[in-house]
Every structure is written in structure tokens, then in C-alpha cells.
Amino acid sequence: MRRSRFLLFAVLAVMITASLLLLDGCAGKAEKETSSTSSFSVIDEAFEVIKQKGVYPVEGDMLVEGALRGMADVIGDPYSTYLSKEEAAAHKESLASERIGIGAELTRSNGKFIIVAPIKSSPAEKAGLRPYDEIVRIDGERLDGDTLRDVVKRIRGKKGTNVSMTIFRPELEKHLEVTVTRDVIPVKTVSAELLEERGEKIGYISITTFGEETAKEWQEETNRILKEGADGLIIDVRGNPGGYLHSVGNIAGSLLQNDTVFAYMQDAKGALTPLVTEPPEGLVFDEKLKTMPIVLLQNEGSASASEVLTGAMKDLKRGFIAGTTSFGKGTVQETMDLSNGGEMKLSTHKWLTPKEQWIHGKGVGTDLEVEQNYLFTEHIRMVTEIYAEGDFHDDIAYAQRLLTGLGYSVDRDDGYFDESTAEAVHAFRIDAEVDANDAMDRAFFTALREKVEAYRKDSKNDSQLQMAIGYMHHKITDR
Structure with missing residues (x-):
């Protein structure tokens, strides 16, 4: 062991611009053990047995990684864990003052990898990436079987290098080839x-x-x-x-x-x-x-x-x-x-x-x-599917909750697209100046997202902030 440091671990999040978030504290040097308290020869024995007789081939490094993860997992503490070389680098990067990347948030929706939004003036925005663009290929290779973490890892790279992506743009109903040059993405906290x-x-x-x-x-x-x-x-x-x-x-x-x-x-x-x-x-x-x-x-x-x-x-x-x-x-x-x-x-x-x-x-x-207020706590999704009356899906329940929060009358929020939901969707589409029909499509979900984001930006709707302002007003005037 070369060094140690104290951490207060917070949460994990996977995005284009961030992977792991944790809390680093005062520096210290771990004391090296001067004597062994037990024998670990049994680990070597298990390693050799698996390598020599296992019907499923496993790389030796993977066995070591598995052993390390197992030792951390058996503690039963969610904050004690083993981080691979790549994971360790990612968590250090997450709290740095700048990161290298393309500057876009990515999500996974119905098995598709969707651009949520490029950061303003980022390489992604300059290259023309837009919300709802679906990433189909990266550097000519499809994303079949990839996790969100895998896709993030493939998009990352060194400053000044290029990443090529094939994206599908729904409004054009066509595939586009986009090349983005990775660069420094400032992080403001x-x-x-x-x-x-x-x-x-x-x-x-x-x-x-x-x-x-x-x-x-x-x-x-x-x-x-x-x-x-x-x-x-x-x-x-x-x-x-x-x-x-x-x-x-x-x-x-x-x-x-x-x-x-x-x-x-x-x-x-x-x-x-x-x-x-x-x-x-x-x-x-x-x-x-x-x-x-x-x-x-x-x-x-x-x-x-x-x-x-x-x-x-x-x-x-x-x-x-x-x-x-x-x-x-x-x-x-x-x-x-x-x-x-x-x-x-x-x-x-x-x-x-x-x-x-x-x-x-x-x-x-x-x-x-x-x-x-409920609309401040709901995670805003990127939905690419189309739903109509009679359908049942969690995306519909999500839309029902947002419509209710915006003041539209919906009888249920269990994900079943009933008549009251259709009426609320129709009314919302008219108010949002979207084509007047009863379907939940990309245009509907885009408008819904924009309405909720506008609602959140208005501080008058933030009940917690308004209460804090009221209290602060009295504290200042009483001084």
C-alpha cells in the first residue's frame, strides 16, 4: 500500500460528466502490518483449483478482483468496497475542478442510450448533439449488451482525441455521423x-x-x-x-x-x-x-x-x-x-x-x-416510446404524476392510460401548443419536460426556499 486517505462516502451516480461521488477528508498514512496474523495459502489453493480444473475459463486478474470485492462485500457495510483501477480513477475525477469529456448528460431509456442535454458551449453542443439523440454506435461499434457505465467509459478519453458516434435523430428519422473532440469540462460546484x-x-x-x-x-x-x-x-x-x-x-x-x-x-x-x-x-x-x-x-x-x-x-x-x-x-x-x-x-x-x-x-x-412541492422531487426522464389509451407502462404513471402536479385532472397514477388520462394529455397538448391529440409521444414528453423545468426555475414554486426567505426576512428586520 502506497498511501491512504480518509473519505466520507456519499452516493454513486453514472453520467457522461460524472461517475462516482465521494467525500475525502484529512490525509493520513496507513501503518503497514509488521507481522502476519493468519495464513492465506487457502486463497492460493482456490486460485489454482479454479484455473486448472474450472470448466469456465477465467482470467487470473479477474479472480483476484473477485477476491478483493468479496473481502469488502463480506463486511456488510455499503460504504466499504473495493474499487478497480478504472473505478478509482473515476471517483478521483468526479471531485476534480475539471474533467475531460464531451460535456453531455446521458441516460438509458427502454434499452436506448439517449442524450439528455449537452452542456452549454461544450464539445457536445459544438458538435451539434441535441436532446433525444440516440447513440447507436461509438467508433463504429454497436452498443449491444453495454451498460450505461460501459457507454460512458467508451465516450471518455484523453483531451484532444476524437470520438465518433452514430446517432439517430427522431425528428429527422435518420442516422447521423457525429465526431466530437474531447476537451476540458469545467466543474462548478x-x-x-x-x-x-x-x-x-x-x-x-x-x-x-x-x-x-x-x-x-x-x-x-x-x-x-x-x-x-x-x-x-x-x-x-x-x-x-x-x-x-x-x-x-x-x-x-x-x-x-x-x-x-x-x-x-x-x-x-x-x-x-x-x-x-x-x-x-x-x-x-x-x-x-x-x-x-x-x-x-x-x-x-x-x-x-x-x-x-x-x-x-x-x-x-x-x-x-x-x-x-x-x-x-x-x-x-x-x-x-x-x-x-x-x-x-x-x-x-x-x-x-x-x-x-x-x-x-x-x-x-x-x-x-x-x-x-412534488414537481421538484420527480426525476425527469427522457421517454422515446409512444403510448395511447388502453396502454399500461411506468412511463405513463410518470406522465400522470407530472400532469397532476401541473394542475391537470387525472383520476389515477398507476400507469394505466384511461379516459381521464387521455383528456388531460389532450388539454396539456393544447396549452403547450403541441399538435392536439390524445397520445403520449416524443413531442408530448418534450413539452412536459420543458413545462416542469420552467416550473422548477420559478423560485415562487419552491416552498422550502420561500419558507427560508420568510424566516430570513424576519431575522434581518429583527436585528
């Missing part, structure tokens, strides 16, 4: 805007994950909105799955006084090590951040590093927590390089809040519970 509500200026800042450059981005965005006159700050970590521990430590430090314990690390023997705020190297935060009113927005998708931040702010009574109870992930992982290029990730510590509370499996509670 912090965004902010100044909200002017009821005569008050409130800074709204969203953190999507705690990556390598998040603290620097936080400094830039908070400096900007404070110069614009923000009197209070709403920090949105809804759906934030985690990130680097040192990153969340820097942000917590900007909001708390120096030498404040914002969390504890607890080892297997129960010993506690305090994590203390300190001035970050190379960054200078505005001192107003330490005293201005703070509201944090979280939900069940806020995990790991997000919970370190909200847990600290709640225990120390530095911020008001609104939304719903967070995910509840309170373990810390240490990742160690293995000689085959892979990594073994093992839960070695718990992390506790400043009041020494372990939130694992429970989450961080809120000061004000606010359920979100």
Missing part, C-alpha cells in the same frame, strides 16, 4: 444570486458537492453577493451527496469563529479527535460571514459532508435548518492504494456533531420541517 424580497437583500448560495475548488468558489461567490449588499445568507445543500472533508471544513470555518470544534472523528476504540476551524491557506473570507443570519436548506438527498455542515450549524446554534431530515451517513472511510492500481475503501471512523451526536441512519433534523 457553487453558484449564488442576490434575492431582493420585501425590501431586504438576501444572498442565496447553492453548493452541489464539496469538491477540490469548492472553498475557492465559495470565497468568490460570497465576496460578490456581500459586496452587492446581502444582509443574510441562505445556503442550499439539498441533493448535495458530499465531498471532501477539508472542503466543508473550510466553509464551516468561514461561518464560525476560529478554534471552534465543528465535528469529531471517532475511531474503532471510541477515541475522539476534534476537528477545529482554522484559517484556510491561501483563502480570505469576508468576516461578515461569521455574524450574519444563516438559513440552511437540506433534504433527504443531503448526505455526508452536507450533514457535517448542517450538523455543526445546528448544534452550535449558528444557523437555522429548514427543509426535511437529511440522509443520515455518519461513517468515514479510509482509502488505500493497492499494488494493482485499485483502491480498498474501508469504514474506519465515525464522525460526530459538535454535541457528539452520531447521525448515522437518523440524519440531521430540521428546525422547521417543510415538505417540497
Whole structure:
């Protein structure tokens, strides 16, 4: 083993621009075992038996990989796992400040690999890729039997190299050949805007994950909105799955006084090590951040590093927590390089809040519970099939839920396309200025997606944010 580091593992996600998301913490060096406590000759015996007598041929490296995965799996901890060389590289890339790729989100729908949307000004957009384009071939080879992860891996590559794709464009009903040059895709994790509500200026800042450059981005965005006159700050970590521990430590430090314990690390023997705020190297935060009113927005998708931040702010009574109870992930992982290029990730510590509370499996509670509007929680799909009255499918149930959320009258949401569904579809198509018929086709699903996205972009529909704004207004006026 060449090195180790502490991780707080969050969630897994597979996309063109991201594969694995996890939370890295303070660096440390794993101690090498100086003596053996047991013999592993039985592993060598099993290896030779399978290689020599197995009727199904298996590469030796695959057997080793299987053994490593098995050792991690038998622990029974979802956050302890073995990562192959490729998987290890992917999870490091996911929290980098930039990635190499084509800059497009990809999904799998009904066995087809569909472009959801190219990132603005990305290589994918410049090459002419559009939403709903179906990828049929990559570099001349079909995708038969490929998983989403396989397709992502085939599209990735080195900066400056080309990837050729055969895509099917539904509106043209024809196949097109597209060549995309891979390039650097910047990754921004912090965004902010100044909200002017009821005569008050409130800074709204969203953190999507705690990556390598998040603290620097936080400094830039908070400096900007404070110069614009923000009197209070709403920090949105809804759906934030985690990130680097040192990153969340820097942000917590900007909001708390120096030498404040914002969390504890607890080892297997129960010993506690305090994590203390300190001035970050190379960054200078505005001192107003330490005293201005703070509201944090979280939900069940806020995990790991997000919970370190909200847990600290709640225990120390530095911020008001609104939304719903967070995910509840309170373990810390240490990742160690293995000689085959892979990594073994093992839960070695718990992390506790400043009041020494372990939130694992429970989450961080809120000061004000606010359920979100349903249309904000539904995952938006790319649907390519056509459905009519009498059909039954989960895609229909998905559409029924969205239509209901948009205010159309639908008697059911179980996926059966009944008469009330047909009437709602017809009414929606007229309102959306789509050809007036009763079918759920690509034009219908495209319009439905656009309506829901427009609904989400209007902050007036975000009930959790509106509640946070109302609370912040009273905090500012009461000062």
C-alpha cells in the first residue's frame, strides 16, 4: 500500500460528466502490518483449483478482483468496497475542478442510450448533439449488451482525441455521423444570486458537492453577493451527496469563529479527535460571514459532508435548518492504494456533531420541517416510446404524476392510460401548443419536460426556499 486517505462516502451516480461521488477528508498514512496474523495459502489453493480444473475459463486478474470485492462485500457495510483501477480513477475525477469529456448528460431509456442535454458551449453542443439523440454506435461499434457505465467509459478519453458516434435523430428519422473532440469540462460546484424580497437583500448560495475548488468558489461567490449588499445568507445543500472533508471544513470555518470544534472523528476504540476551524491557506473570507443570519436548506438527498455542515450549524446554534431530515451517513472511510492500481475503501471512523451526536441512519433534523412541492422531487426522464389509451407502462404513471402536479385532472397514477388520462394529455397538448391529440409521444414528453423545468426555475414554486426567505426576512428586520 502506497498511501491512504480518509473519505466520507456519499452516493454513486453514472453520467457522461460524472461517475462516482465521494467525500475525502484529512490525509493520513496507513501503518503497514509488521507481522502476519493468519495464513492465506487457502486463497492460493482456490486460485489454482479454479484455473486448472474450472470448466469456465477465467482470467487470473479477474479472480483476484473477485477476491478483493468479496473481502469488502463480506463486511456488510455499503460504504466499504473495493474499487478497480478504472473505478478509482473515476471517483478521483468526479471531485476534480475539471474533467475531460464531451460535456453531455446521458441516460438509458427502454434499452436506448439517449442524450439528455449537452452542456452549454461544450464539445457536445459544438458538435451539434441535441436532446433525444440516440447513440447507436461509438467508433463504429454497436452498443449491444453495454451498460450505461460501459457507454460512458467508451465516450471518455484523453483531451484532444476524437470520438465518433452514430446517432439517430427522431425528428429527422435518420442516422447521423457525429465526431466530437474531447476537451476540458469545467466543474462548478457553487453558484449564488442576490434575492431582493420585501425590501431586504438576501444572498442565496447553492453548493452541489464539496469538491477540490469548492472553498475557492465559495470565497468568490460570497465576496460578490456581500459586496452587492446581502444582509443574510441562505445556503442550499439539498441533493448535495458530499465531498471532501477539508472542503466543508473550510466553509464551516468561514461561518464560525476560529478554534471552534465543528465535528469529531471517532475511531474503532471510541477515541475522539476534534476537528477545529482554522484559517484556510491561501483563502480570505469576508468576516461578515461569521455574524450574519444563516438559513440552511437540506433534504433527504443531503448526505455526508452536507450533514457535517448542517450538523455543526445546528448544534452550535449558528444557523437555522429548514427543509426535511437529511440522509443520515455518519461513517468515514479510509482509502488505500493497492499494488494493482485499485483502491480498498474501508469504514474506519465515525464522525460526530459538535454535541457528539452520531447521525448515522437518523440524519440531521430540521428546525422547521417543510415538505417540497412534488414537481421538484420527480426525476425527469427522457421517454422515446409512444403510448395511447388502453396502454399500461411506468412511463405513463410518470406522465400522470407530472400532469397532476401541473394542475391537470387525472383520476389515477398507476400507469394505466384511461379516459381521464387521455383528456388531460389532450388539454396539456393544447396549452403547450403541441399538435392536439390524445397520445403520449416524443413531442408530448418534450413539452412536459420543458413545462416542469420552467416550473422548477420559478423560485415562487419552491416552498422550502420561500419558507427560508420568510424566516430570513424576519431575522434581518429583527436585528
